[in-house]
Amino acid sequence: MAVVGASEATPELSAIAEEIGRRLAEAGAVVVCGGLGGVMEAAARGCAAAGGTSVGILPGSDRADGNPHLSVAIATGMGETRNALVVGAADVVIAVGGGFGTLSEMALAARAGTPIVGIDTWSLAGRIVEDPVIRADDPADAVAQALSEVAHG
Secondary structure: OEEEEOOOOOHHHHHHHHHHHHHHHHOOOOEEEOOOOOHHHHHHHHHHHOOOOEEEEEOOOOHHHOOOOOOEEEEOOOHHHHHHHHHHOOOOEEEEOOOHHHHHHHHHHHHHOOOEEEEOOOOOOOOOOOOOEEEOOOHHHHHHHHHHHHHHO
């Protein structure tokens, strides 16, 4: 499961992402993220606290740039292009808040047909498509919907 979102998260978004990371680990899922700060770090922190595995796919060339909670840090040297790898590694993308980087990950997921569960994030509804984002009310709802998508996908 990929957890994507704001690289500079508010305390509220960080708490949400940390709980999502913890709940995913408790469910036996591997957490994939961009490996840096904000929502990514909070999800990895929650995952680590529950004894889970998190993989950070980093934009730079130095694994040491990854946050300290990652189980595995993969340095790509690809910059923002690494967003495609984050999404490509996931069965479901959970978006928490976010800016244009998160929007790009959500668009890549939508294009690939990967389910997207979102909390306080972008709407992708427009002239061409209905919003493909499954809205979640809280971390428990987000993880439950993500796991349901995998089970039925």
